[in-house]
Amino acid sequence: MENSIGIHISQSALFNWLIIFFISIFGIRDVLPQETTIKTDSHAVVSVKASLLPKGLLGPIDISPAVIPHDQYPIEPQSPMYPSFPSTYDPILTGRCQLNFSNMASIIDKTASDCSAPLASLVGNVICCPQVNSLVHILQGTYGKNSGSLVLQQAAAEDCFSDIMSILASRGANDTIPGICSIDSAPLTGGSCPVQDVETFEKTVNTSLLLDSCSTVDPLKECCRPICQPAIMEAAVRLSQRESSPLDNAKIPGKSVGVDVLSDCKGIVYSWLSQKLSLDDANAAFRMLSSCKVNKVCPLQFKDPSTVIKDCRDPPSANSSCCNSLDIYISDVQKQMLITNRQAINCAMFFGSLLQKGGVVTNVYDLCNIDLKDFSLQAYRQQGCLLRSLPADVLYDNYTGYSFTCDLSDNIGAPWPSSSSLSSLSLCAPEMSLPALPVSQNSRASGGSRGLGLALTLVLSSLSYTQRAIP
Template sequence: MLIFHLQLHTLTHLLTLVDIKNFNMLLLFILLLCLRDSHGSRVDHAQGRIQLDNRVGSMFPQIAPVGAPQGLQPFLPLIAPSPLTPFTNISIPKLSGLCTLNFTAARSLLSVTAIDCWGSFAPVLANVICCPQLEATLTVLIGQSSKYTNVLALNGTAAKHCLSDVEQILMGQGANGDLKQICSVDSLNLTEASCPVKHVNDFYDMVNTSKLLKACENIDPVKECCYQYCHSAILEAATKLASKGSNALDSDASRILPEHSIRVNDCRNIVLRWIASKLEPSHGKKVLRGLSNCNINKVCPLVLPDAKHVAKGCGNGISNKKACCDTMESYVSHLQKQSFITNLQALGCAETLAMKLKKSKIVDDVYSLCHISLKDFSLQVANQEYGCLLPSLPSDAVFDQTSGVSFLCDLNDNIPAPWPSTSQGSSSSACNKSIINIPALPAAAASGQSCLYSHDVLIFLLVNLFFLVMALV
């Protein structure tokens, strides 16, 4: 009964995200799932606290999360078998015929992108998985094509056709049809925009390409975010490109800075495309996703509403703990309906909200008082019983024709949200050694476990089940 109770609450949450027309059929599948779970083999959880992935050793001190319950069990991820088979000519929709991009060179990336941006899940995975993957794929496509065209950008007309073709290919493989809106992608993003350099030969004339490639051909996704080796090389190259044909660097900085900054950012896209042209597509995607994740984890992507109700219940000294925590939980519940976020993003969101609450004259640690943890800031499943935190390292969703779509997520991460002290600086940086320990990946994933499931990952079985039902409706 406990299993079915969890499933039914999970189903209720899914119904708030998507429109399921055949409720009875879904319930039938849930009952079958319960029967399978009760009779099938079960995997025992490893005991003990979550073990950190070795790759984050230089990011955080090796200490256990403060306040973590004893006997904390690692999340056992449901890893679907092989990803969706790359598309073939039979499955490619009718394209414009006016796009010069070499889709064949990046067909596997397009398939991964379609899965990362799958249907109704694209909006809730947009910030961490879908949009970074889409941007990386577009960069790789242009970079790979530049080996034949000698141009690192598309003209305006070609950009419109190519973006439309990419949309059609992705939609044909199950991706959401509104990716341009979800990810704020415009055909201008495929051009050189304001950057004065787009030809490969001009790029070689202006940039120390050997230095750039050495810094960026292989990056450590943790160390890069801390030490900015590749980021610095990209900025140096982009700044040189942006200076072509102008004396921006020698002019009055206060007058030209905004325009020049935009130009440098546009030239940064040119630099990324060149890097992608020098790497094998899947390797280039790995580098690009690693670079983008450094920026993703720095910013809280959630919209934080006005905190006046919390200030009223908790401000100027807390006289009524229950009233305070009720208002706090009500506030957090609005955050839990937005999107999945990474554990480092959750840390940043907790810090941003704490600063907002302090400005509202809330001086007491309401996080500890009301037992607010980092997972409370992410999209909730199972009727707010589980907060799903995505890993801070780049990850992809996976697809299996039998079980559907699944993605790596830690349901056991019970790290308390830290309430910053007056003297404490920003704690959301991945390089701040003084903060609590946060694993970059769930412990089971770090140890290589796969094809395992438990009650803690039942939600993902239901996510997969949803697509089976929709296929039959």
């Protein structure tokens, strides 16, 4: 009896264990990873496999500031951590300009950078406008490269000029370039020059001499011992002397024969050169020729210096009202634009001559510690920036924004004009009577000036300026 009861209990326990075992098997199967389909509000289907989820998914997440989205319409100014970069967009073109602008992409990008919206008016005379003029010359030559023409018809000129300005603006350039640089579509038509096609051009001009002279423009010699400039002028004179037919003259509304013919023919020479040279070589040559031109004059505007003359006419002292009046006057000049080191010399000489004509005989530059950099735009509210006399460009990158290189960063005194005529001033090589640059007292004490060798890079965000109209 006892044996039968024991066997019965053992069979019941075994049955219970079997039930538990099968329940466990089915329970484990239910928690195995399965592919799950999640439907989002955007109707996108996302497949997630639980076994592929990384460990620590719900733990802390490190976010780099670089991936933090920018607010397109911030209520408050953005943090300095995020510099302000130009907004780009797809330009709206006329659709009537038969020119593949992608062939000029590198020059267009350079021009957009050199004429960036916040800097165009400040570097217009030295960087932006010379680059824009070069771009227009290259556009004119590129347009007719396969047709044998060196000009555009008036309608095409207006359309292409409008398109190129729209493209520049879409890439961050200032949208008022035509006003800043005083340029329009007229140069693209060739104006009143009687020669406007390649065949007639090459029959009229000594093209071998022209190419040899302008294929490579020496940046150290061209402005003082010009080679390309006289070659261009000689070609333009030959073109202007060629007779044009009445039909050609009829194509130029409102213009008579002989009006600005030489200037228009120089544009034709530039157009021909842009067809024969590579884009980079043509742009480099045109920029160098522009530098020779802009460095000859002072681009600043000087208002009536009667107050300075009044306070500085009598023999002044360093603590007198003369230096105070001069500082106030110069501080207003500083707000106009960035200029080159050579332009600063011209500006200092010109302003000094104005003071001398008013009766000021004392060298007030030396008396009041006026330096060459004081005639250019100021950065950090105390440090002037003089650009190099050679062609320069505005640089752009994703970290610092826009930047450019300054020269003559030391305190080199402004030259006071001597009794000799200003026309005798030469800024060429020493053997061509280059006057020695004045050296500051600080530089003498340190054993020489470092201004010519030290380049100071200024970032746009570091510039502090206020533009005022000069009466």
